[in-house]
Amino acid sequence: LQYVIVPYGVERIEQEAFSRCTALKAVFLPESLSYIGKEAFDYCNSLKEIELPDSISEIDDSALYDTGITEINLPENLQYLGNNALPKKLNYETENGIQYYGNWAVGCDTDKDTKSLTVREGTVGIASGAFSLSYGGDINIPSTVEYIGNNSFKSAYSNIQNVNVSEDNKYFCSSDGILYSKDMSQLICYPAGKDETSFDIPETVSEISAYAFYENKYLTSVNFPDSVRYIDDYAFSYCKGFTELSLPSGLLEIGKNAFANCSGFESQYKLDIPDSVTKIGENAFASSNMYITRYTENNSNIEMVDDWIVAGDDFFKSHEINFAVRGIADGAYKEKEITDLVLPDEVEYIGESAFQDCRILENINLPQNIVSIDDKAFMGCENVDIISIPDSVSHIGKSAFEYCYETVKTSDGIDYVDSWAVGADKTMKSLSVREGTRGIAESSFYGCTELETVQFPEGLCFINDEAFELCIGIKHTVLPESLLAIDKGAFAYCITLDEITIPENVLYTDFASFFGCEKLNKITFMNPETIMYPSALTIDENAVIYGYRNSFAQKYATLFKREFVALDGNSEEVTGDANGDGNIDIADVVAISAYVANPEKNTLSEQSIINSDVQNVGDGLTANDALAIQQYLANIITSLPV
Template sequence: MLATIYLSEDNPYFAIDDYGALYSKDMSTLYKVPPQNSEYIIPRTVTTIIEYALFGMQHLSALNIPNTVTSIGTRLIMYSKIPLITNEKGINLTQLSFLGYSQIKNFTVPKSVQVLKDSCFWRCYNMLSIDFEEGSELEIIESSAFGYCNFQQIIIPAPCKEIRKSAFNYQQKLKNISLPATIQKLYPDTFLNCQNIQYISLDDQCENYSLIDNVILQSADGLQTIYIVSTITSITITASMKTIGNSVLQGCDNLTTITVDPNNKYFSASNGILYDLKKTKSIAAVGGIVKAVVADSVTMIGPSCFAGCQKMPSITLGSKVVSIEFQAFTNAKKITTITFPATLKYIRGSAFYYATILRTVRFLGDSLETIGTLAFQGTRLSSITFGSNLKLIEHDSFNGIPLTSLTFHPDCPMQKIRYNTSYQTKLTKVSIPRAVKVIEYYAFYNIKSLVTIEFQGPANITEIQRNVFSNANITTLSLLNTLTSLSNLAFFGCTYLETLIFEEGMMLDSLGQSCFRECLNLVRVQLPSSISDLSPTTFIGCTKLQSIDIPSDNANYSSEQGIVYSKSGDRLIICPAGLSSATIKKTILVIGSNAFYGCSLLETITFEPGCRLETMEEGTFGGCTALVRVDLPTSLQVV
């Protein structure tokens, strides 16, 4: 972290004040305040503060912004611990966008602000109150402006015309909200995942929205339902209603009954679930639903349909369901088991995200093609088996869950395993389907229970990206000759790996940096003839490695007594980290960078008589902690 900024006194472009903060030469623009400062005052010369200027400040207890400031960049105090920010009276800011990811506890929006920008107060978890200066000119609150804040009430000032989608997303503690007569545009998702609002106040003069029985906020024409307060127990969808916001019904834990006016042309309902008119799509379940049975005519479980249904331990899907849409069961915290019909093809992103006690899923058929991003993250799934039609599993689908068994059909058409797919699960075996060509970064990272990796033949694997199998506990690894790219740190920290085999006929031309770093039990490795680019860091920290063997037909490298040289024999490339002694041949002119790096057991270095060594590049003996003395040859010219 930046501690001190130094600047020559004659610098023509920048200036530094007594607090060590960096400015433009005329002190009108603030660029950076050192994060360790416990004291700081913004000078009145400043008109512009750039983004991140006070990033990460841990010790400043308060900050006052002078009324000379007219422009402030985004995320001004991101990851700072400043609890209090005040604005000098008369400040002229028209937009506010800079307080996201901060630890402020309360804030008063200056009267000049017309727009609260997207994510303005995003994830300000400690913010307990928000006020608006008298005479506020606020017109628009953009998406996610107050996402994940924790204040319980808010009074929107009278000039405000529009509050956009997800403006209060996941405001779980918001209980009271007051809306002015000037409101012209709300959205069905404005209060997405705000499940605890108990009281809504709407100015009687508002022409665009109405409040029915003090519990249902809807458009004046009745076509849109924006929010239903959480205390309601039953509801009837009126004849004119056309749309209803995601999570509006699901957030009402006491709501157990829903009916639809027979004259409504858009909706139908039964057993606590709202559907489209023809019952082909389930739209939303009531928050108090306990046993959910989806109509057999349904082909789509709609977005957020059962999201946040906290009382539902049981769900039965109809036999015709083809897709489960985005966040359909997110935070459905009572469901433990679900059976998917034979018709199911698509499980969309976050479909079961943090359904925290979901342990068992079962597929009745073989039709599933796609699993979306974060689909099962936060669940308790221990095993899952896929059929022969699987084409895609998106990134982070099983990230961090206690999954011990992930079974693919060997003939499924999936060509890529996306990044973080099974990051830090508890798998013991990974069997890669035949069609897979690429395994993306961190796909199986840090699975310390993983002891077996196999590729179903005939395999098509061409690329294994960085950190894919880092920290696995495999003992044997056989890499297939279809492989053309093995990236940095791919098998880093596989401390139990004893046997590494490169299949005959391999076309792999390079090994990524630190690819097999700290594979502590490797003793001997034979590299393929195709290798043309070998990093000295490839086997760093392999403290038992005695020999790296290069086939005689390799065009670029050779090896002798386990040490790797250039083919011409005048450059030493890598010394295995398990050697206790090494001899530098007299033909060597250059010892390459990091050639002996991490050889912690190396005690002696001997140079052959007549040695012609001229150059030792950087890092040559770094980490050689047992090497006490090296008598360098007189031929050495460059170090």
């Protein structure tokens, strides 16, 4: 393999995709590409040059490290740079102990006498592992930094004491040497060298980032506010001083290895997992003295943390779990040689790779309370035959049943597991989802670039994450009235989709559900209460949003400056209504003033501009129009236009 052309439409090059292709000389990457995975081109020694498109936002660990590349362009959209992600033969620049490539800080020196390292002004990103060789002291971050890797301050010597951020930085802040996002909703780094024995996490924090407290040897306890929802991978790993732990009541997810090797807890320490938790990552509590051993009727031992199975046993091939279990953690039974397993009725969550590659598994029941079956949950279970998916299930993850030859049934180009569609023939131009289907699993139709039409049956309730992402041929489709939820990225990058109606029963449309649908000129929300994820990326910027006055759809359109058309009346009738809500109030004054100050940033629709031109009609919007509406609201004048 000497030459590779990656076709347009490919978004990701996964881990080790071209690793050790030692003869590879040239590779051409498309503008659709956003991610290059770990070691993707590592050990491609004959690869001397590569052009990275500006669409790339992430380059993961060692992606290009051991190649022959001596010069490279950094994409304009780059937001994450992994540890040793760039080629080792690049001409790096070192200034005041910090190594740079372009406007990214990528490494530092190992001088034991260095007490402080200051990232230079103009730097926009700090790569993961950038300060892994720092001996300690303070790290100072300038106002220009926008992106920081998830383990940038994980030092091999565990002596960094403070991370300080310029007060002028718009993206990050620090308090007492602890690094946060600007709004302090995310705790990014509690330096390993801080020597306090306890710490109260601020009530603003909802997420503890990956590696945030990694290897802090001084802390014996951390107090969580109930605001914390996510504890990411390795967040508290190797905090060996911990002797007590109480998790917050609103916690949703615990990442892989989050509390691994916290060996200071007493043997069989009893940790309560809040009922709010829906996911526990692989090895989240490994080597932390928290496992409680429970036994099935045939004496198979199962390792538990509270009411979650974290590690199964395959000494006996068949066993029945006869005690309450709420969830099965990621990877709990991965590659175990079991043939039969009976799960208790209480199980609600089956984690990522929970039963992956259990190749001799033949029989397993899915209890009637299960809510979610995560990515790769049964992947590679070649002999298992799962006949029924309970109606309680609302989410099936990516590749959950891949290579389950006995379970997956194909009909008219679509793969099914009971009442869920889980995959499709990517060459089909037209597909009809069969009657009785309740859900479309994550990524089921992802990248079906030939698909032009798809028909949905009544009774369909769920369209999961990325279900139709990159189905670039779909121009329009009709969603069934029974639909309840549209998950993350469900129709992202359907670049020819021009019109869609969100039925009345839909409860929410999640993040990026219609992002990148650049030709979407009409999206109609039939229910005023349908929630739209509050991000500019949820719906493409070109879309015109149709909905009812004072609905969530209108609030979204106003917040993110999208054109809105009311279904319950013509905004042409409301002179002075700048924001299209059908009313004349101070919000219209604010909208006009913002537009006059910066019309490119604070846009108004054509109709809103017509509505707002109330002083000397025809001369365009000015500050006098805002003043006239203020006078109208104060009853100084009695009618509009003036």
